[in-house]
Amino acid sequence: MPTDSILELKDLQVFYGDKHVVHDVNLKFPPKQITAIIGASGSGKSTVLRSLNRMNDDLATVTGAINFHGVNINQPQVNVYRVRQRIGMVFQQPTPFPMSIYENVIYGLRLAEVKDRAVLDQRVEESLRQAALWDEVKDQLKASALALSGGQQQRLCIARTLAVRPEIILMDEPTSALDPVSTSQIEDTLVQLKEQFTIIMVTHNMQQASRSANWTAFMHQGHLIEFDQTAKIFMNPHEQQTADYLSGKFG
Ligand SMILES: Nc1ncnc2c1ncn2[C@@H]1O[C@H](COP(=O)(O)OP(=O)(O)OP(=O)(O)O)[C@@H](O)[C@H]1O
Secondary structure: OOOOOOEEEEEEEEEEOOEEEEEEEEEEEOOOOEEEEEEOOOOOHHHHHHHHOOOOOOOOEEEEEEEEOOEEOOOOOOOHHHHHHHEEEEOOOOOOOOOEHHHHHOHHHHHOOOOOHHHHHHHHHHHHHHOOOHHHHOOOOOOEHHHOOHHHHHHHHHHHHHOOOOOEEEEEOOOOOOOHHHHHHHHHHHHHHOOOOEEEEEOOOHHHHHHHOOEEEEEEOOEEEEEEEHHHHHHOOOOHHHHHHHOOOOO
16 A cells, blocks of 8 residues: 555445445555556446545445545535545546637636636646647637547546646546547656646556556455555556456456
8 A cells, every 4th residue: 555645545335226336445545646446347446436526426325435635525515516626537538518629628717717818828728738738739729629539639628627726637448439549648648647646547458557557456346356556466466366357367
């Protein structure tokens, strides 16, 4: 386990109705690192990820503590909107809104009623640069985001998430809908982003986990089987189930 953590799960359990899908997960996510969550389909990866910024509130019952800087955000009185500003999410399919590139990036700032044009302009440039998209779109900020390629749209969605200056970015298979070139651009972007942000990513792509992630969590049938530095998980896992999954024996 890492010594330092920005987010810590204590006895996390998730139920869809009476179906118990995540069992007793205890995990510490280290700050300014990339953590990958891997495991077979249906093992509960996305359910855990969505719980981290309370996106399961309407779908599931989530018990246990989700301590963000030591404060349990899995409590009814916590402001979910603020949680999602600080813990943002990028989805599997790029989800640009049918509006300009500029308006897409500042969408969250508009919701927060930021109106100062200089602040908005500055945040657009900063976020697009961080998402490694600025050079490609700086002369067409008023053009429709829907005209961008899939890989550019996904980087735009990353920029939109970054614009509200979150501390943690959750990513649910962020490259599974993309071609290899776009995938490698996003992976390069992630490595840059971890200088400033904590990234927690669900991925089915084992090369992606081993290339990009500092830490890897392996889940199986709703249980966290093993969590360790990525090199250790891939080269010398402690648990037989981890070794079997990585060698393709199941999943
Ligand atoms: N909205 C839902 N209602 C009921 N059951 C759900 C819901 N979402 C997921 N499940 C179930 O919860 C379990 C875990 O699903 P989850 O999507 O978290 O797994 P996953 O590891 O992310 O899978 P995948 O890799 O296929 O995306 C599965 O049995 C799934 O069928």
